[in-house]
Amino acid sequence: MGLKVYIDGTLYEKDQAKVSVFDHGLLYGDGVFEGIRAYAGRIFQLDAHMERLFNSAKAIALKIPFSQQELKQAIRNTLDTNGLKDAYIRVVVTRGVGTLGLDPNKCSGSSVIIITDTITLYPDELYEKGLEIVTVATMRNHPAALSPRIKSLNYLNNILAKIEAINAGCLEALMLNVDGLVAECTGDNIFIVRNGALLTPPETAGILKGITRDVVMDIARKEGIEVREENLTKSDLFTADECFLTGTAAEVIPVVKIDQRQIGPGTPGPITQRLRGLFKELTEKEE
Numbered sequence: 001m002g003l004k005v006y007i008d009g010t011l012y013e014k015d016q017a018k019v020s021v022f023d024h025g026l027l028y029g030d031g032v033f034e035g036i037r038a039y040a041g042r043i044f045q046l047d048a049h050m051e052r053l054f055n056s057a058k059a060i061a062l063k064i065p066f067s068q069q070e071l072k073q074a075i076r077n078t079l080d081t082n083g084l085k086d087a088y089i090r091v092v093v094t095r096g097v098g099t100l101g102l103d104p105n106k107c108s109g110s111s112v113i114i115i116t117d118t119i120t121l122y123p124d125e126l127y128e129k130g131l132e133i134v135t136v137a138t139m140r141n142h143p144a145a146l147s148p149r150i151k152s153l154n155y156l157n158n159i160l161a162k163i164e165a166i167n168a169g170c171l172e173a174l175m176l177n178v179d180g181l182v183a184e185c186t187g188d189n190i191f192i193v194r195n196g197a198l199l200t201p202p203e204t205a206g207i208l209k210g211i212t213r214d215v216v217m218d219i220a221r222k223e224g225i226e227v228r229e230e231n232l233t234k235s236d237l238f239t240a241d242e243c244f245l246t247g248t249a250a251e252v253i254p255v256v257k258i259d260q261r262q263i264g265p266g267t268p269g270p271i272t273q274r275l276r277g278l279f280k281e282l283t284e285k286e287e
């Protein structure tokens with residue numbers, strides 16, 4: 001029996017899980033999503049993901065036809081039906097089937113999709129050796145135009161940056177905002193360590209407020225590490241002692257080279273490794 005995919009209350013075999021070509025999620029990227037992890041059957045930070053999903057939907061005036069509790073239950077059931085313990089869960093809410101025009105009022109009602117699968121974003125060895133990233137020319141969306149806080153189905157901004165990174169032989173791209181300040185990567189938030197303190201761009205830099213980012217800041221504070229959300233320039237990164245990325249799929253991954261410049265000694269730093277270890281421990285015990 002293959003994987004089953006949830007669409008609007010029904011579980012379909014993977015190859016039968018289909019949406020209409022008139023769905024505004026497809027036609028216009030009109031919808032929102034979340035990427036969530038399950039570790040040993042526990043769904044990590046589910047409440048935080050529900051909160052962000054419902055806020056993303058609210059920001060684009062999209063009504064999710066469930067309460068958070070109901071959606072959580074549907075996610076749990078889909079995971080259990082597929083017998084998955086360690087999984088990546090993709091929750092998608094589209095505007096639903098409409099006409100060829102933009103008007104969302106002509107859509108029949110939002111559609112909810114839950115896909116559960118496994119994921120490997122980066123090869124294991126990069127967690128030991130560290131990742132190389134590159135600053136790209138594609139600027140992060142201006143928050144006044146389309147807020148990066150909304151995890152919408154329109155990821156073109158990130159995809160354009162990803163193409164540049166791949167063309168430069170890197171797996172991830174560093175995106176700056178229109179002020180030339182560090183924002184985030186295409187699917188990850190960025191941190192540096194300087195003089196023992198942890199620094200990361202604030203929300204106002206135009207970033208997605210990552211759930212892994214929040215968890216890592218929390219862990220660091222509990223460890224007595226000073227954490228500051230402040231604007232960073234590229235030169236702050238070049239002169240950092242350590243650098244790492246955070247994300248649901250990536251977890252905590254060290255960065256050792258940016259724009260072909262070595263960060264710190266060019267190996268994953270001690271604070272990065274400590275936080276990575278503590279993050280792993282948390283995924284082994286907490287929901």
Ligand SMILES: Cc1ncc(COP(=O)(O)O)c(C=O)c1O
Pocket residue numbers: 035158184185186187188189207208209210211212213246247248249
């Ligand atoms: C643009 C962007 N930034 C950051 C992140 C990391 O956020 P989280 O830790 O919630 O996965 C993601 C992934 O969700 C993302 O797509």
